[in-house]
Amino acid sequence: MHELSIAMSIVELAQEESARRGGVQIKAVHLRLGLLSGVVKDALLSSYEMACGNTHLEGSRLIVEEVPVIVFCRQCDGQRPVHSTQMFSCSECGTPTGEIVQGKELLVVGLEVEE
Amino acid sequence: MSPKTRMIEVRENVLKQNDIVARKLRQEFHDAGVFVVSLVSSPGAGKTALLERTLTLLRQEFRVAALVGDLATENDAARLARSQAPVRQIITGTVCHLEAAMIQNALPGWKLDELDFLFLENVGNMVCPSSYDLGEDLRLVAMSVTEGEDKPLKYPTIFNSADVAVITKIDLAAAVEFDAAAARQNIQAVRPGMTIMDVSSKSGAGMDEFLEFLKSRREEAVTSRCTRAGSASS
Numbered sequence: 001m002h003e004l005s006i007a008m009s010i011v012e013l014a015q016e017e018s019a020r021r022g023g024v025q026i027k028a029v030h031l032r033l034g035l036l037s038g039v040v041k042d043a044l045l046s047s048y049e050m051a052c053g054n055t056h057l058e059g060s061r062l063i064v065e066e067v068p069v070i071v072f073c074r075q076c077d078g079q080r081p082v083h084s085t086q087m088f089s090c091s092e093c094g095t096p097t098g099e100i101v102q103g104k105e106l107l108v109v110g111l112e113v114e115e
Numbered sequence: 116m117s118p119k120t121r122m123i124e125v126r127e128n129v130l131k132q133n134d135i136v137a138r139k140l141r142q143e144f145h146d147a148g149v150f151v152v153s154l155v156s157s158p159g160a161g162k163t164a165l166l167e168r169t170l171t172l173l174r175q176e177f178r179v180a181a182l183v184g185d186l187a188t189e190n191d192a193a194r195l196a197r198s199q200a201p202v203r204q205i206i207t208g209t210v211c212h213l214e215a216a217m218i219q220n221a222l223p224g225w226k227l228d229e230l231d232f233l234f235l236e237n238v239g240n241m242v243c244p245s246s247y248d249l250g251e252d253l254r255l256v257a258m259s260v261t262e263g264e265d266k267p268l269k270y271p272t273i274f275n276s277a278d279v280a281v282i283t284k285i286d287l288a289a290a291v292e293f294d295a296a297a298a299r300q301n302i303q304a305v306r307p308g309m310t311i312m313d314v315s316s317k318s319g320a321g322m323d324e325f326l327e328f329l330k331s332r333r334e335e336a337v338t339s340r341c342t343r344a345g346s347a348s349s
Contacts, residue, residue: 002211002243009129017125027120031129038245038272085271087304096307100275106129106246115119 006039006106007047011057013108018056021113028061028112034105035069035085069103133247136215140250145340147227150333151235153213153249155273156257157266158239161283163191164316165257166236170198172326177231182221184213184238191236201225212243215250232333241266245276252336253329259284260293264301271305279310281325286315 014029033041041064048062069082073090079101080090089096128134144151154162166181173179180201183191192204205213205221218235227233235251237244256277258266261284267274274280280302288295295313302311312328314321 002246005210006129006246009132013127013129013131017123017127021123024123030122036272036275038242038276085305086268088271088275088307089304096303098275098307098309108125108127108129111123111125112120113123115121 003043004047007051011051024113030110032105032107034067034103036103037106070101071097072099137248137250149230151233151251152253153235153251155237155244160259168316170200179232181234183236241270245273257281260288264298267301285313286318
């Protein structure tokens, strides 16, 4: 359960961005969360609220976009969704592949601020 | 009435601080010529036993050291110290995983260029360590025969973050009716092409192959570093 420390890093990062922009009030933080990031969305959401306490982000929302796992399939010579995280194979032709193209993201991609 | 909002685009990795430190460590390790192996597993899978045996055997030929992470106690460092190798305990308190900064803070006083292998034993945890780069060259995930063959399916992320899987306590396989083929199939399902080794730290079964594997991976890494350094200077 490391979601609280991840949430604190998100708050810290957002505060730095806010400070860089003259202290704008942040209403929401948008995050891209890969299914292979090792971070659980629900745990992160409840940790976020806690991490925001007594900071400029108190009352802000965390908006999480979950990112599916995409692999590179040599058979199809292209990027394909993975069959499942329990079965790393191309969802189209079934060839096993461990070449992960997407799915490990833990990225802050946007901040919603007051006009 | 809620005030209007606008969107500011950013693109920042939440773990960038850890990644920055990990990159720095990796560079330091490369420059010093030390090969760094981290170990992850659930609590009780036998990381410390595997490491104790590994340190004892590798010490005959190589200069080895280990850092070991736990929430509390120095017990593991005391066990590993029986190998006569330099060992340091990292006590993480309430933190359930090692982070790159903890490694950085534990290193002062050790001369990295006088080491061939450095081992980093993570806190027993199959979830959280997967998110944190420690600057290692090789990440080893261990699972014991007593844990069940479906462990890889339950924790695909940690298997995916690792380079090699070691099945430990293989001497108990028959007693617990361990289905080796199913375990291997499950590992391959979540990490196609992964190298898998069977060991028993107690009986020593599989240790020769395991040590050979470590030596050859070190050799490859050191050679490629030299080649790169050579081509960079020419």
